[in-house]
Amino acid sequence: MLVESNRAAVARALRRGLASFAAPEPMTLREWAERHFYLSAESSYVEQRWEAWPFQRAILACVGSDDVHEVDVIKSARVGYTKILLAAVGYFAEHKRRNQALWQPTDSARDEFVKTELEPMLRDVTAMHPIFPTRLARHKDNTLLVKKFRGSVLHLRGGRSGDNYRRLSIGVAYLDEFSSFDSNIDGEGDPGQLAAKRLEGATFPKMVVGSTPKLKETCLMDKRAAGADARYDYHISCPHCDEHHALTWGGKDEPHGFKWVDGDPESVKHLCPHCGCLITQSEYLEASESGFWYGSDGTTIDRDGVFRNAAGEVIPAHRRVAFHVWTAYSPMVSWAKLVREFQEAYAKAKLGDDEPLKTFWNTTLGQAWEGEVEKIEADELKRRAEIEAYRLPGLAENLVPMGCTLLLAGCDTQGNRVEVGVWGFGRGGEMWTVDHQIFHGNPAEDEVWSNVAAYLFERRFQHEGGQQMSIYATAIDSGGHHSNAVYDFARRNKTRRVFAVRGRPFGEKAIKDGAGQVDIDWRGKRIKKGVILWHVGTNLAKDLLHSRLAIETPGPGYVHLSEDMSDEWFRQFSGEARVSRKTATGVRTLWTALRKRVEALDCAVYALWVAEHLSLSRKTDAWWDAMAEKLDALPPPRDEEADPPPRSAKRPATPAKTAPAAPAARAVSAVKPARRRVAASSYLRGRR
Template sequence: MRVQANRGQIARALRRGLAAFGAPAPLTLRQWAERHFYLSAESSYVEQHWQAWPFQRAILSCIGNDDVQEVDILKSARVGYTKILLAAIGFFAQHKQRNQALWQPTDSDRDEFVKTELDPMLRDVAVMHPIFPARLSRHKDNTLLIKKFLGGVLHLRGGKSAGNYRRISIGVAYLDEFSSFDPDIDGEGDPGTLAAKRLEGATFPKMVIGSTPKEKGTCLMEKRAESAQARYEYHIACPHCGGHHALTWGGKDETHGFKWVGRDADSVRHLCPHCSVLITQAEYLAAAESGFWYGSDGSTIDQDGVFRDRDGVIMAAHEHIAFHVWTAYSPAVQWSEIVQAFLDAYEKAEKGDGAELKTFWNTTLGRTWEGAVEKIELDELKRRAEIEAFALPGRGENVVPMDCLLLLTGLDTQDNRIEACTWGFGRGSQMWTVDHQIFFGNPEEDKVWKDVAQYLFESRFVHEGGQQMAIYASAIDSGGHHTNAVYEFARKNKARRVFAVRGRPFGEKSINDGGSMVDIDWRGRRVKKGVVLWHVGTNLAKDLLHSRLKIEREGAGYIHLAGDLSDEWFRQFSGEVRATRKTATGSRTIWTAMRKRVEALDCTVYALWLEARLNLQRKTDAWWQALADKLGAELVQHDEPPDEPAPTKQEPKQPAPAKAGVSVSTPARRATRRAASSSYLRGRR
């Protein structure tokens, strides 16, 4: 008996030792999940063996297909996406033995995912036990940051820091709740691009990105899905006419989608777009078993992940695909629940509380929300540009218009240039685009600052009244890598009304949001007297700009845009939207850049800060008339804004007229300067 027991122990030891040299029978991810995956009690309504729903099967098959390199999933809640993600992690760790990394929007999101989803899966899916010996112990191979398997590793990271995308080489990358990531990570790019860099060199690179969507125009997930080779929706065959169609929300006047009677949520049916017959949820569930995914290019994907072209012929798989799926497809949710949730949210929205309706749109319909986004429309800006705005009749040269009485310049610093936008201001907060300049050079060097000084202090612009105008005040952005250089320039030119400013992205109380003294450390030398750093309420300034751009009639508050501004200027000026973003102190609605370059907008914000700092909205008619008299201007009387503040008695101090030998900004002079310094505005970088 003892000999037989020893033989049994030896046989088991040999099997364990030789197992590493064996090749497992090939399985697809769908087959692996249906054979091995288990629903844990901590993260499921019912603890049990998992069976994929019909619409989930092709998603699983495509994630496991080495020919499909990028899978995007634009989804609602309650469609089982997290289970798909966990199954993929287990499959690539146990069956494919590949290195993986998963990013969540924040470190805390990562910690919660590991504790409530990943660790229970590793505990309850028995096939993971042999490859993860450290699962039951506190071990360096089993932490919130890393899970080391036999044959592979899973890195777990938060997505806030660019450092979390470095120093790892992987074959599979996951980004969960992609819409909640910052659009630009530490100035190094979007999170999808940073994660993709970690896949370079992989034999079979795989990226899986999923999320519920957010605001229209700012949603990272929507943008990514739009770049896919094809976008797929799950189609069923109508039990009445046989025509295939997706489940849609539709609308009151649409000839498809959900329909119900009054406020009776139980009466909901789905209207077929082909035969206009209403089907029940039970009929949908029966038809879903033979459904398929239908693509924007006419191709299809069956539940085994086989791609076919529009003629039904098997084709090569697309490398980048996107799926859209929403709650109505889930067998675990009653259609009547969806309708009732909408009715409740809609009732609150009619009373002014639109939060629940937005949540319904994102998390139930899996669609971006359009109602919460404010933006400056590019096409509308171009339409209202005044082609002849600054042409003086009979003289044919560019001039500052009659009502424009004060010139203020906002400047933005970049690593290889300084950009300046000069705006004209008049009574009643009218504004005019007067000039835009770029001064190329390193802001740490003196030469570029000499060019800036010459422009700010010596340039003269011809006014329609016949006189010449100088720039009255300027505000320079001190953020970025050249803070001390800006401080030094502002300190030296304080008497010429040069201000060092920095944007306050949230929590501001006003556009002119106070100032503080800062020390100067210029090239290693300490200066006893510092300079004032002025804080700009950037969101409030952009709100003000947005509201003024809504004014259609010339007069108080109207913004005049010159017709000779380039397309790039307009793209920069309209390059941000106001949308909800996660910050260190919670979710806030802030203006968010949707493109890398928005210098024209930033410079305008600093000019608006100057308007607030100089208190222009409170100046009296007498103050403005004094400026007009010095310029020979004849002011046109416009209606004042209804909330015009009480006037002050401060008298204007107009800059001195041009002296002999000082440059004057004539059309030829301005055109020459633009050609030399602003060629990128016409597309030549």
């Protein structure tokens, strides 16, 4: 009896020891989910085993396929996307044993997801229990930040900080509610790109990105899906004509989509775009069982994830696919309910409140809202600039025009460069583009700042009146990773009117939005209250610039643009739009970047702040007349708050002792190399 007991113990030990060498039975994600996945009470209407809906099956197949590397899902609410995400986490942990990371837009969203979705799944899906023994315990392997399984690990991160994308080696990456992420994480780039970096080196890299879309112009999810090999919609065969089509919302005068009679939601049916027959929801549900995903390139994906071309021939899977699915496909939501939601939202929109209609568009239709957006069109500005460019006969470079009497600079600091935009200002707020230079190099190094100093303090611009103009004052952005380098440069050059500034993206009260003294930690030394940090009301400054760009007649407030500026400069200058965004204090309209690089616009904003700081709008005609007479006789005052007094004695420009001049060879122009960037205006033709 004892010998038999020992044999049983040895057999159990051998099975446990050899288990790690066993190859699991091949299984797709859909098969795994339908065998193991469970709908938990905390996050489901009904607690029960899960069965995939028809339109979910191909999404599951693509997420689980090693041949498809990226899956983008543009979705509405109530389509079961979160369940697909949870099933994928369980599948890749239990069946594939792959390291994973899941990002939510914020740390708080991450915590909520873990508590209400992930942990109930790990508790209720019994297949996860053998690989996650610490699921019910307080343990370092079971936290809000990490779930360590046997053979793999799941990292859980918020998406706002660049640090949350570092030091991860994973095979599967998920980004949930992607449209709610910041478009540029700590100045390091798009969150999708940062997450993709963590997959480099994986044998079978997998990225799953899903979100309800938001505003058309700024929606990260829409932009990302545009890069897919094909975009797919779920098609059913019409029971009347057998032609296939997707479910669409349509419109009152559209020959397809949802239609109802006399405002009665219960009468709603879907109009087939091919035969014009009306389909009931019950007919749709029957037809959906044999539906398929139809791509923008004519390819299809069936319920098992098999790709076919237009001729029906099996083809290799696309590496990157995008799906669009909305609430009408869900068998859990009646079409009549959708119509009632729309009617209520539309009624409020007619009274001036379009927020419910925008919510319906995003969360029910799964489409980006195309409301009114204020923006500057690059092509329109460039066309105007071509008309406004001006050159004196026989001269090789443009001149600063007669109306421009003061040169102000705005500097934007990036991780590998400092960009300087020089703007000319005249009476009445008239502005001219003058120059834009890029100084490449690490802003933590002295050489970069030596080149910047040589340009700001020694560069001379030829004025139409014959004088040599210098840059009068400069504002430098101190945001990003090189704040202390900017603080130190501003401190050493405060007598040259160099100001350290930082944008205040919302809640500002003025363009010049206050200031405070800050400490400087630089080169191992700490200087308490070493420099004044000025805050810039960036939204208000962009509002001012936008309003001035709407002025069509040269004169007070007009913004003159040079045709010598490059196409990239114009794209950057017009790279933001004013859109409605939800903030901690409610819905606000804020200027939001439409592209990664907008340095040209930022430099203009900082130059506008300098103009506000110098109170140029309140200067008298006598002051402007005196400035025009003595353009090159303006030594910098010792007090940065002092007005620039007209003087008759000329003062030679010398570089700051603490910032010696350096060769300007490292300065790379952002304009066409054929000629200089100093702009003048056709407005001067009427004055000559």
